[in-house]
Amino acid sequence: MGQAARKPCSSLVDCRYKVAEVERILEVTAPRLYTVQLLVVYEETLLTAIEVIREKAVTGQNVKSRDGLRSYIHKARNEMSLAIVELNNKGVNKRFAELITLCQGHLEQALQNW
Numbered sequence: 794m795g796q797a798a799r800k801p802c803s804s805l806v807d808c809r810y811k812v813a814e815v816e817r818i819l820e821v822t823a824p825r826l827y828t829v830q831l832l833v834v835y836e837e838t839l840l841t842a843i844e845v846i847r848e849k850a851v852t853g854q855n856v857k858s859r860d861g862l863r864s865y866i867h868k869a870r871n872e873m874s875l876a877i878v879e880l881n882n883k884g885v886n887k888r889f890a891e892l893i894t895l896c897q898g899h900l901e902q903a904l905q906n907w
Contacts, residue, residue, distance in 0.1 A: 802841055802842060824893055829877055839866055839869055856907055866899070869900045
């Protein structure tokens, strides 16, 4: 699941590709298949994307809304962090699945601002 997301992104184009890959995987993968280690990789991808967007994004040239984009990815990262804690402490449950769904939704919104 998601080999390209295993290396942090370094450019806006690369970050968009990796964020889109994480969003796609979250949409199509059953919650029972995730591991904490895999979700940590996705969380790191989102953190790197936030940093790259802060440094390199110019509204109108390469993103529709830099602040909107960062906001949605930040929300997705927060949901991912909570999902990692939930999975680690209680395993796969309804709350975990809801957090994954929320994260995926925020990433979908982020990609609309890219």
